[in-house]
Amino acid sequence: MAVIPTIRLFDNDPYLTEVETSIASNDGEVVCLDETVFYAESGGQSGDTGVFLLGSGEILPVKETRYVPGRLRIAHILAHPVGANLTGQRVLARLDWDRRHRLMRMHSCLHLLCSLVEAPVTGCAIHPDHGRLDFDIEATIDRQAVSDGLNALIERDLPVELSYLPVRELRIDPALVRTVQVAPPETGGVVRIVRIGDVDRQPCGGTHVRSTGEIGPVAIASIEKKGRRNRRIKITFADHRAGPPLGHGKD
């Protein structure tokens, strides 16, 4: 039987916080939906958490989200397994928007960091309270210069834009691929490109803010030497702001 892919609403609208949809399948703690707003762990970005609200009034907390092997379907992992077969039931899937928005701010911030360090990226992790990139570089990194540069780019409030590029064009322009070891996410011969103003452009499947001002001030938590040619830069948010801007439900 052909696998029906989960429709990923976060690809083109990362500000969508909930969707009413149907349960495609469930087995114990694993639930797949027809369509979802929950980002599945990939590209270093943590998967989303949130809740499913069933028509019966029951609330099912979702503790993590990841791809089913093959990457066509998205598995929402429930905090507590469910014995009953829920296939076909309607559900309101609502993500933890506060947490997701922090992930979006941090992901966009790490793209800015890429633009400030002239070296290939060998590792990446994006969490709600911190993010880090590993660079293949021998030289010492000037902590103050990177911190000032990063906050200056954030203050410029640069637009973050999405576009799609045929894979063959990516091969012509390999300079686009900043992350070694990780193949760019590709669907049907097309890769998704994230451009931030005139400072960064790279293939990425992650969720981003609309413009860099939304990231807010950041600080460099540490720069670690993880081997002769590896420098790990860890970033945190410098402020404790009020809540995120309002996301929205599906129109």
Ligand SMILES: [Zn+2]
């Ligand atoms: Zn990215």
